[in-house]
Amino acid sequence: MISNAEWEVLRVVWAKGQASSKDIIGVLAQKMDWSESTIKTLIGRLVEKKILQSRREGRSFIYWTEISEEEANLANLRTELAKICQTKQAGLLGQILAETPMTAQDLQGLQKILDRKQVLDQLPCNCTPGQCRCQEHVNSPEKEEVVI
Template identity: 50%
Template sequence: MQTISEAEWEVMRVIWARKQLKSSDIIDILQEKFQWSPSTIKTLLGRLVDKKLVGTQKSGRAFLYESLVNEKDYQEKLIQDGLNHICQRKHASLLLKILKAMPMTKQDIADFQELLREKEVSTVGKVPCNCIPGQCRCDKEESHR
């Protein structure tokens, strides 16, 4: 997966939200929040095109920019890639911290409860460590919580 900078993320969020738009539209939207020059935003767009995350299509004298990657798929891949760098035994406690800090609706909570009921049938006695020996302290600690 191509990694992208914080600034490139901001550009991608605009493109994902609007599907297909001109650079001038992207510039107008981003300049409401950031003090970026039009040339900076065009540079970011160029990088995203080079990374094959954004495509262009000629429309008259302008170019239309559109995402070549699905937002949800990209976000899920990013999260999975991040989790791959963390001992599996720490995943649950990390997720709990994220959930505590996250605003949720009653429906969000109901969805989590349903998922937990489904997961309950396939629980394990102990989450296996997926680290290379020497990368964590699994052998020294009972759990990472």
């Protein structure tokens, strides 16, 4: 799992393709008001997690990642969506889309995706009983209380 702070480091590396610790510190010390040692600790964690690779060039290290920004963003979004009942996901995605600035080209791309999307008659809840308020769980045997 990548923390929000580590994500900031990755964004610098993705933007530059390869970045020295000096490059990363230059961006994040200003943006986040973090100390050099904090940023180096974050870089070290990403190297330990094998998310960042490094090589020595002279007296400094160069960092890069084999994970694309798009791949990481998709994995992150999928992880977050998996925490939400699938009966609620489309509504939430709709709200996010409504709030997201888009170009005409972006909208055309989304329309093509929607046009190809297979429609289901009913979307079943994928939650564990007790973790959701879907109608199918409200009356399930697991939810019924036994009065003694």
